[in-house]
Amino acid sequence: MIEAMWVEKYRPDKINEISGQKEVVERLAGYLKSRNLPNMLFAGPPGTGKTTAAIALAKELFGKNWKANFLELNASDERGIDVVRGKIKSFARTQAIGGDFKIIFLDEADALTKDAQHAMRRTMEMFTNTCRFILSCNYSGKIIEPIQSRCALFRFRPLEKEEIESKIRQIAKGEKLDITSDGMEAVLYVCEGDLRKAINLLQSASAFGEKIDEKLIYKVVAKAGPEDIREILETALGGDFMKARERLRELIITYGMSGEDVVEQFHKEVFKLKIPEDAKVKLADIIGEYDFRLVEGSNELIQLEALLAQFVSIGRGAK
Numbered sequence: 001m002i003e004a005m006w007v008e009k010y011r012p013d014k015i016n017e018i019s020g021q022k023e024v025v026e027r028l029a030g031y032l033k034s035r036n037l038p039n040m041l042f043a044g045p046p047g048t049g050k051t052t053a054a055i056a057l058a059k060e061l062f063g064k065n066w067k068a069n070f071l072e073l074n075a076s077d078e079r080g081i082d083v084v085r086g087k088i089k090s091f092a093r094t095q096a097i098g099g100d101f102k103i104i105f106l107d108e109a110d111a112l113t114k115d116a117q118h119a120m121r122r123t124m125e126m127f128t129n130t131c132r133f134i135l136s137c138n139y140s141g142k143i144i145e146p147i148q149s150r151c152a153l154f155r156f157r158p159l160e161k162e163e164i165e166s167k168i169r170q171i172a173k174g175e176k177l178d179i180t181s182d183g184m185e186a187v188l189y190v191c192e193g194d195l196r197k198a199i200n201l202l203q204s205a206s207a208f209g210e211k212i213d214e215k216l217i218y219k220v221v222a223k224a225g226p227e228d229i230r231e232i233l234e235t236a237l238g239g240d241f242m243k244a245r246e247r248l249r250e251l252i253i254t255y256g257m258s259g260e261d262v263v264e265q266f267h268k269e270v271f272k273l274k275i276p277e278d279a280k281v282k283l284a285d286i287i288g289e290y291d292f293r294l295v296e297g298s299n300e301l302i303q304l305e306a307l308l309a310q311f312v313s314i315g316r317g318a319k
């Protein structure tokens, strides 16, 4: 049997069970009380509760019948805006069951072109009496003004560490896992405020056993831990180029990391190093340059080694 995805199993059914997003939750709870919704725009990074909030609204408003009154569409999945509009039209044609309106949830609305968004806006207008639209996007800036002005905007934020930690503890308890404190730190470090990522990580790690520690987490994400990265940086800044280069090669092989992953992690760690401010400025500048070169498709290993060489010379200058 394929095990259920924990992101679904532990997805909250009620608005006030959503982790964090205090302001969003308060405003949505107000709409629930009045049993009326405006058209809405949910904006924020992945895995922070946008789809969850939309489904929870439908469940709380419509109860058992929620699925009949809720249509979820993915703007970027579909074969174009005409297909999306066709689906909306046929869904909107029938009356809501046990409610005054139906909810149409359009995920990844920011993937629509401007023209498609204008077409969407006309469709929204056509069904204002019978439907409420919830548009979800990562960047509200990519949504055209005429849609923004017709929607109440809700900003979802990356979740705080404590919020993720308490959800992960709840799941670990439910699944009888023993998560060590360094294991928890590792989850929080890797997920960067994305609760979906944190939950998926925990589930993948659980396949290896009940004890979840730091080592296991980094094995599962195929990412070097912050300590590994820091060690390389410090070795290079300390002037030992050959050793830094060797450690870097080991990491790339062990974890199958891409050049861009490595640069991203360098970027994350560099500001935590105990080195003078102006050295950090130089390093940040150089990291930006190499990030660009990698995106442009240069040879990864050559570029990463050249980056380390730069670290070595900056390390010499800082002494």
Ligand SMILES: Nc1ncnc2c1ncn2[C@@H]1O[C@H](COP(=O)(O)OP(=O)(O)OP(=O)(O)O)[C@@H](O)[C@H]1O
Pocket (backbone or CB within 6 Å): 006, 007, 008, 010, 011, 012, 017, 018, 019, 020, 021, 044, 045, 046, 047, 048, 049, 050, 051, 052, 053, 107, 137, 138, 195, 196, 197, 199
């Ligand atoms: N704020 C939250 N409270 C509780 N659970 C959450 C929250 N955010 C995310 N989750 C968990 O992560 C999973 C994914 O979240 P969700 O689908 O709501 O993300 P999203 O914001 O819609 O992301 P995307 O932009 O990728 O569509 C959910 O099934 C749920 O288990």
Ligand SMILES: [Mg+2]
Pocket (backbone or CB within 6 Å): 050, 051, 052, 107, 136
């Ligand atoms: Mg979503």
